[in-house]
Amino acid sequence: MGLLTKERDIVIPGEALAEGLDFLPGENTYREGEQIYSKVLGLVTVSGHVLKITPLAGPYIPKPGDRIIGKVIDITMSGWRVDTGTAYSALLNVKDATTRFVRKDEDLSKLIAIGDYVVVTIIKVTSQNLIDVSMREPGCSPLPGGRIIKINCQKVPRVIGKQGSMISLIKQKTGCEITVGQNGLIGIKGTPAGELTAVRAIRIIEEKAHQDGLTDKIQQFLEQK
Amino acid sequence: MDVNSETIARLASTGQRLDGRNVQEYRQPIVIETNISWTAEGSAKVQIGKTVILAGVKLAIEKPYNDTPDEGGIMVNAELLPLSSPEYEPGPPGIKAVELARVIDRGIREAKAIDMKKLCITPGEKAWFMMIDIITINDDGNLFDAAGLAVLAALKSAHFPVVDPETGAIDYKHKTEETLPIIKEPVPVTIYKIGTSLLIDPTREEEDAYDARLTVASDDKGILSALQKGGDAPLTMEEISAMIDLALEKAKFLRKTLNSLVKS
Numbered sequence: 491m492g493l494l495t496k497e498r499d500i501v502i503p504g505e506a507l508a509e510g511l512d513f514l515p516g517e518n519t520y521r522e523g524e525q526i527y528s529k530v531l532g533l534v535t536v537s538g539h540v541l542k543i544t545p546l547a548g549p550y551i552p553k554p555g556d557r558i559i560g561k562v563i564d565i566t567m568s569g570w571r572v573d574t575g576t577a578y579s580a581l582l583n584v585k586d587a588t589t590r591f592v593r594k595d596e597d598l599s600k601l602i603a604i605g606d607y608v609v610v611t612i613i614k615v616t617s618q619n620l621i622d623v624s625m626r627e628p629g630c631s632p633l634p635g636g637r638i639i640k641i642n643c644q645k646v647p648r649v650i651g652k653q654g655s656m657i658s659l660i661k662q663k664t665g666c667e668i669t670v671g672q673n674g675l676i677g678i679k680g681t682p683a684g685e686l687t688a689v690r691a692i693r694i695i696e697e698k699a700h701q702d703g704l705t706d707k708i709q710q711f712l713e714q715k
Numbered sequence: 716m717d718v719n720s721e722t723i724a725r726l727a728s729t730g731q732r733l734d735g736r737n738v739q740e741y742r743q744p745i746v747i748e749t750n751i752s753w754t755a756e757g758s759a760k761v762q763i764g765k766t767v768i769l770a771g772v773k774l775a776i777e778k779p780y781n782d783t784p785d786e787g788g789i790m791v792n793a794e795l796l797p798l799s800s801p802e803y804e805p806g807p808p809g810i811k812a813v814e815l816a817r818v819i820d821r822g823i824r825e826a827k828a829i830d831m832k833k834l835c836i837t838p839g840e841k842a843w844f845m846m847i848d849i850i851t852i853n854d855d856g857n858l859f860d861a862a863g864l865a866v867l868a869a870l871k872s873a874h875f876p877v878v879d880p881e882t883g884a885i886d887y888k889h890k891t892e893e894t895l896p897i898i899k900e901p902v903p904v905t906i907y908k909i910g911t912s913l914l915i916d917p918t919r920e921e922e923d924a925y926d927a928r929l930t931v932a933s934d935d936k937g938i939l940s941a942l943q944k945g946g947d948a949p950l951t952m953e954e955i956s957a958m959i960d961l962a963l964e965k966a967k968f969l970r971k972t973l974n975s976l977v978k979s
Contacts, residue, residue, distance in 0.1 A: 561717075605717040637722045637733060677718075682726055686735045 494525075497536050498700075500546070501528040507541050516542035533700060546700070550576050550643040550673040552621050556612045557629060559638070559671030562605065565598050572608060572623060575640070575673040580621035582610060587625045607633035607677065609669055633669065636679025639689055641696045643674030648699040649692055656695065656705055663712040664688045687712065720924035727909040733921070738914040739961065741968070742766075747864060747976040749872035756890065757873025759977070761865040763916065765855035767799075770865035772873045772895075773846040776885065779839060787834025787842040791820035791849065793862065799851040800919070816849065818903065818943045819862050822932030826901035826940030829870070833896040841883075843875070845895070856918040859930050863903035864969060868977045870895055899934040902969045903941070904962040906931065908948065913958060915965055929955065931962035935970060 493508050495501060507519060508526045515521045518529045519541050528534075532543040552558075552574060560572035560580060569583040584592050588601060602608060611627035625631065641649065650657050650670055661668050666680030666688045676692060678685050691708055698704060723733055730738050742764030752758035755771035762768075779786060793816035795803045803809075808816075823829065834843040847869070849862045874890040907917050907925040917925065926948035932941040939959070944950065950958070 607718055633718065635718060635721060637719050682731050683735075686733075 493536070495534050497534060499534045500532070501534055501543065502531055503528055507534060512539065514540045516540040518543035518545060545644050547642060548644055550574075552576055552578070552580075552612050552615050552619075553672075554612050554615055556672040557609065557627070558612060558623070558673040559607055559609055559633060559669065559675035559677055560623065560673075561607050562602055565604060570598065570602055570608075572610065574621060574623075575643075575675060578619040578621055580610070580612070580623045582608065582623050582625065586613070586623070589626065602632060607638060607675075609633055609671065609677070629669075633677045634667070634679050636667070636677060637685055637689070639676050639678070639692065641674050641676060641692060643672065645696045645699045646670060646672055646674060648704065649676070649695050651705060656708065659705065659709060660688050660691050660712065664691075719920045723921055723924040724910050727912045727914065730912060732914070734918065736916075738912055739965070741916045741965070742918075745864075745969075745972050747868050747973060749868050749977055754887070755869070755873075756876060756887075757869045757871070757895070759865045759868035759872060760852075761861050761868065763857060763861045763864075764918070765853055766857055766861050767852040768858065768861040768865045769850045769852060770862065770869040771848045771850075772866075772869045773848070774873065774875060775844050775846065776836065776841050776878070776883070777844045779835065779842040783831070784839040785835045785842075786831035787829075788831070788844040789820065789824060789829065789847065790844065791816045791823075791847045791866070793819070793849040793851075795851050795854065795858075800854040803851075803854070814943070814945070815858055815862055818859055818930050818932075818941065819847075819849065819866055821941040821943070822863060822901045822903050823866065823870075823940075826899050826932065826934050826938075828897060828899045828901050828934070828940075830896035830898055845870075845873075854919065856920075856922045857905065857916045859903055859905040860916065860969065863901075863932070864973055867900055867902065867973060870897060871900075871977050900970060900973070901932045901934045901940045902966040902973070903930050903932040904965045904969065905929070906958040906961055908946070908950065908954065908958075913954075913961060915961070929958045929962075931959055931966075933963055933966050937963050 495507050505528045506525045515526045519526050528543050530545045532545040535542040560574050562570045563573045564571035572580045572582050574580050609630045610623035610625050613624045614622040664684040664687045666678050666684045669677040678688050746762040748760045751760045756774045757772035760769050793812045795812045797803045797805050873895050875893045877886040877889040906929050907914050908927045909925050927946035927950055930943040933939050
C-alpha cells in the first residue's frame, strides 16, 4: 500500500505509481483496479494526495489561450490557414488578423503572405480539433525576421521560467527580441552573435530542463560570453 | 523555414553562418568508425556534426558484363531512411537518393579507384562484384561528403570472404586477410553557393537556402574524377574554378581525417 515511486522519479507509460485508495490520479495518470499508472514518460509530482506526471516528451496539444508561432500555409476566402506544428492546422480569420477594414476583393497576400510566420493566440479548439487563432491579442503580430528554432514543446515552461525569469535573463544578456510559442517554436531577432548565444542558451535549457538550479547555470553561461 | 533562409542569405553575404561557424569550416566532430556490421564485408559509420550515415560493402561472385569480360563491377545504392529526416518517406528511392548514389558511384568509378581487373577471377565467367549500400541515420545536411567518406572507409575496411576452392561457394562467415585493390581514394566535397558566397558542410537549414551546389570528387594528387551540379542558380566559370580550388583544399583535410581514423 502507498507510493511505489518517489517525487521526481522518471517513469514510463504503464508504470505503477501508487497502490491503494490513499492517492488520486491527476494529470497524465489513470487508475486501474487498486493501482495508479502513468500515461506518459515523465517526472512524478506528488501534491498532497494527487499524483501528477510532468511529461518529458510528446506532441503539442492545442489549448485555448496559448500563444503559438505558426506558419501561413494557405490563403482561403476569408483568412489564412496556419500550420501550428500539430496534426491540425488553424484558421486565422481576416477579422481576427487586423483592426483595419479589409475590402471584399482585397488581395490577402498583401497583408500576410504564404510562408510568413505569425505569432497568434488560440481562441477556440473544437472537439473535432478545428483551431481558431487570433492576432488581435496582446503580443501577437507577424514575426519580424531573424531566426526560428524548434524545441521540444514540453520544455517551453522551463525556457520561459518562473514569471518569465529565464527568458528575460536571456533577452537582457543577448539583447535579442525573443518570442516563445507554446508549440515549441521560438523566434529570435537580434545581432548575429546575440542570436547565436540565445540559441545556445535555449538548447542548454532544453537539454538540462529537469535539473535544479538551471537559471544560475544559464546566467553563468551567458556571463562567460 | 523561410525566415531562416532569409537570415542565412543575409549572413552569408557577410561571411557568417547561423551556427557561428566560418563559411569554409566543417562541423565538429568528424567521427569515422569501421567494421560496425558483422554481415557486411566492409562497413563504416560516419558522423559530421549531427549528420550520421552508414555504408556497407558486400562482395559477391557474378558473371562479368559482356563489354568488360575481365573486370569486376561496382553498384551503389543509397537509402534515405524516414527516421533520418521528416522529409523522407518509405518507398522506392526518390530523386535525392538516386542522385546521392550516382554521385558517389561516379566518384569511385571514374577515378578508377579500384583495380577492377584484379577483381576478375575467370575472364568472361567469374568476377567479384561490390555492392555498396549507403543508409542515412540522421540527415542534418551535407549527405554527399558524409556518404563519400563512409563509402571510402567501408571499402578500405573490406576483406574478401573465404571461397571454397572445390565447390566455389562463398563462406560469408569467415573473412580472409585479403583487402580490396584500392589504387586511389577519391573524396567528394560539396561546395554550396548562397548569394555570392561559397560555403561548405551546410546544415539542413542551409540546404533549404542554397542557390547552387557543386560536388567535386578528387584523388590525393588533385585529379578530378567527377563533378555534379545541383540547384537552380547558374554558375560562372570563375565560380566553378573557385569552387574546385576550395574543394581540392578541403578534400586534403577530409583525406587526412580519414587516414588518421581508418587504417587500411
